[in-house]
Amino acid sequence: MDTNKIIQQLVQGRELTNKLRDAQFHDSGEDLVIRICNTFSNTLSILRNCNGRKSQDSGDSSLKDPRGSYKRRKCVASRTNISSALTDDGYAWRKYGQKQILNANHPRSYYRCTHKTEQGCQATKQVQKIQDDPPKYETIYSGHHTCKNTLNPCHHSTSNHSSLLISFSLEQEGKQNYKPITYNNGSDYLC
DNA sequence: AGAATTTGACCGCT
DNA sequence: AGCGGTCAAATTCT
Known part of the structure; x- marks a missing residue:
């Protein structure tokens, strides 16, 4: 193409x-x-x-390993999203760390896919507030979702935007639906 | 009780 | 040596 x-x-x-x-x-x-x-x-x-x-990464290297010999993920394809609010991307994330970053006013939060353990999904994201007023958040996505996300989308009858958001989210993530609900501090997004 | 978050420690990279 | 990413025990939440 x-x-x-x-x-x-x-x-x-x-x-x-x-x-x-x-x-x-x-x-x-x-x-x-x-x-x-x-x-x-x-x-x-x-x-x-x-x-x-093209051929650069092809799957992510073995990042894991028990303590003492784990390898850090490096040069994994990532996407950056800057938003004025913490928005739900349709996936279930579990927070696994938070760090104060040098020269940054706000700590950076680290999330991985909730289904990492059951399905070995390697998707991770980092969320950092980069501006106070108006608030702006930078979200860096790494890895791809290999999980079958079992969460169902919310269909709020009051939301007229949901269909729009769904279609764009589908494009963005390649699958799954958008659930227009508030960000829940990194835990699973449930309707 | 089980799941999720917090937080200090550990480890690799530069 | 310092920074950033991850682990895992402790704590909190549901």
Whole structure:
């Protein structure tokens, strides 16, 4: 397939969304537009990754091993998402660590997939607040979900945005649905 | 009671 | 040596 054309189209879409965001800076719509921008950015970075260095990683090395000899994950393909709020990405995450990072005002939280133990899912993410007012959070995703996420999406009858969010989330993650509920400090997202 | 979070320690990398 | 990522025991929550 012609990934260059796809990238070109996505770039155009992102730019248009940026213009839209600048034009209408109202609270309710802004968050959604930011999400859309992030989706474009993520898709682009994924495509560029595939384009640039194909065979590089192919699965993540053995990171595990009992204490004393575990190897750190390095150069794993990652995606960065910057959001004005802590948003649910549809996966169940378990927090496993928190660190104060040098020259950062806020600690960084480390999450791994809840299904890591049962299904060996290697997906992880790091969440860090990068700005106070207005709050902005940077989420760095590493690895891919190999788990079968058993969580079902919430269908709040009051939410008119859910269908939109679902479709974009599907694009972003390649599977699973978006559940528009509040972030729950890293624990499982349950309806 | 089981699951999730917190937090200090450990370990690899630079 | 210092930093950042992960582990795992202790603690808290449901």
